[in-house]
Amino acid sequence: MPYSIGQVATQTGITEYTLRFYDKAGLLPFVKRNAAGRRQFSSADVDFINLISCLKDTGMSLAEIKNFVDMSLAGDVTLPQRLALFKRQQQAVRQQIQDAETRLAKLDHKVRFFQAACDAGSEAAVTGQCVLPVVPAAAETPDHSA
Amino acid sequence: MPYSIGQVATQTGITEYTLRFYDKAGLLPFVKRNAAGRRQFSSADVDFINLISCLKDTGMSLAEIKNFVDMSLAGDVTLPQRLALFKRQQQAVRQQIQDAETRLAKLDHKVRFFQAACDAGSEAAVTGQCVLPVVPAAAETPDHSA
DNA sequence: CCTTGACTTAGAGGCTACTCTAAGTCTTAT
DNA sequence: ATAAGACTTAGAGTAGCCTCTAAGTCAAGG
Numbered sequence: 001m002p003y004s005i006g007q008v009a010t011q012t013g014i015t016e017y018t019l020r021f022y023d024k025a026g027l028l029p030f031v032k033r034n035a036a037g038r039r040q041f042s043s044a045d046v047d048f049i050n051l052i053s054c055l056k057d058t059g060m061s062l063a064e065i066k067n068f069v070d071m072s073l074a075g076d077v078t079l080p081q082r083l084a085l086f087k088r089q090q091q092a093v094r095q096q097i098q099d100a101e102t103r104l105a106k107l108d109h110k111v112r113f114f115q116a117a118c119d120a121g122s123e124a125a126v127t128g129q130c131v132l133p134v135v136p137a138a139a140e141t142p143d144h145s146a
Numbered sequence: 147m148p149y150s151i152g153q154v155a156t157q158t159g160i161t162e163y164t165l166r167f168y169d170k171a172g173l174l175p176f177v178k179r180n181a182a183g184r185r186q187f188s189s190a191d192v193d194f195i196n197l198i199s200c201l202k203d204t205g206m207s208l209a210e211i212k213n214f215v216d217m218s219l220a221g222d223v224t225l226p227q228r229l230a231l232f233k234r235q236q237q238a239v240r241q242q243i244q245d246a247e248t249r250l251a252k253l254d255h256k257v258r259f260f261q262a263a264c265d266a267g268s269e270a271a272v273t274g275q276c277v278l279p280v281v282p283a284a285a286e287t288p289d290h291s292a
Numbered sequence: 293c294c295t296t297g298a299c300t301t302a303g304a305g306g307c308t309a310c311t312c313t314a315a316g317t318c319t320t321a322t
Numbered sequence: 323a324t325a326a327g328a329c330t331t332a333g334a335g336t337a338g339c340c341t342c343t344a345a346g347t348c349a350a351g352g
Contacts, residue, residue, distance in 0.1 A: 006328065016329090017311050025309095036318055038329055051252075058249050062309070076268045083260035090253045097246045100239055103204050106197075107236045114229035122222045152298065162299090163341050170302095171339095182348055184299055208339075 002032070002040035012049055019049075026066050027052060029073060058093050148178070148186035158195055165195075172212050173198060175219060204239050 009016045022028050023039070028049070032040045041049075055065050068085055071078035116126040155162045168174050169185070174195070178186045187195075201211050214231060217224035262272040 004328075015311080018309085020330090021310060036329085037331095038318080054249055054252050057245070058253070076263075079260060079264045079267075079269065083257065083264050086253055086256045086260055090250065090257055093246055093250045093253060097243055097250070099203070100243045100246065103200055104236065104239045104243070106200050107204070107232055107239060110232045111229065111236055114225060114232055117222075118225045118229050121225075123225065150298075161341080164339085166300090167340060182299080183301095184348085 002034075002042055003046065005039050005041070008041045008046055008049065011046055012053065014049065014053065022049075022052070022062075025062055027062065027069055029069065055089070058089055059096065060089060148180075148188055149192065151185050151187070154187045154192055154195065157192055158199065160195065160199065168195075168198070168208075171208055173208065173215055175215065201235070204235055205242065206235060 003011070005016050005019055008014075009019060012019075014022075019028070023031060028045070030048070031045055032042075034040050052065055055068070056062070060068075068082065071082050071085075113126060117123045120126055149157070151162050151165055154160075155165060158165075160168075165174070169177060174191070176194070177191055178188075180186050198211055198215075201214070202208070206214075214228065217228050217231075259272060263269045266272055
């Protein structure tokens with residue numbers, strides 16, 4: 001028992017507009033139509049759409065995803081390429097996590113800085129305790145601007 | 147000794163175009179000009195630009211960053227708001243890391259699936275061992291397509 | 293003086309990924 | 323039969339973020 005586009009939109013949280021957009025873009029070549037030309041999604045289709053969402057969230061562009069879809073349609077010959085693609089994406093996500101952790105550390109630093117500044121009631125009071133400068137402080141230099 | 151826009155571009159990896167774009171967008175109101183109207187970046191400016199990069203990488207929009215810049219210029223009154231902003235962004239990044247880990251697990255699963263499929267030489271051979279279906283398999287159903 | 297090259301501006305163009313409108317078709321219930 | 327509501331298409335519009343062009347200014351070297 002197939003699903004309509006509206007039902008899939010509800011299930012996946014992707015709007016009908018976007019689903020049609022993906023279809024137009026060649027990301028959903030497997031979706032069947034009924035006699036009236038309406039899309040009929042199987043639950044395997046829905047699962048695949050969720051996979052697309054997942055890939056997109058890892059930072060894969062629609063073009064790359066289309067590439068993967070095309071490979072999938074091409075059959076078993078492309079298995080090694082698809083394996084390679086997922087390994088690459090795996091690495092990419094690992095890198096993303098590392099980068100995010102680096103940024104988190106910077107944010108932690110900032111939070112400590114602003115906590116101290118808030119407690120002290122002024123930024124100038126804690127400047128110098130923080131490596132990351134905030135706006136060339138109006139408080140720090142006597143100011144000789146125009 | 148101040149830096150030119152070209153030097154800052156080299157140092158930060160942000161193109162001159164983008165730096166000017168950021169300036170136009172009000173993200174760099176602190177950058178001074180020389181008599182000829184050319185931008186002169188201090189090293190504090192460069193540090194701040196790196197902070198902007200960092201915030202952008204955490205998913206903050208330029209509009210939000212502008213908001214932060216404006217608050218910084220407004221002085222110590224906005225310290226609590228800035229603290230709150232960084233705390234929010236900290237939480238956002240923690241969430242991003244969690245989400246990335248969830249996706250990484252899915253990718254790991256996919257890699258295992260395709261590794262098995264590659265070893266077996268066909269997708270059909272390992273289908274059913276994987277929750278995430280790949281394209282409504284040409285291999286699984288007898289196929290009655292056009 | 294004149295060229296080279298780094299800078300200035302305003303504004304046009306481009307890319308990705310939607311998001312929506314318009315006009316029309318199909319399905320279902322009353 | 324007809325009205326409501328979910329669907330169809332092509333194509334225009336939007337948002338965010340650059341990216342570049344054109345035309346001009348300025349400083350230093352030959």
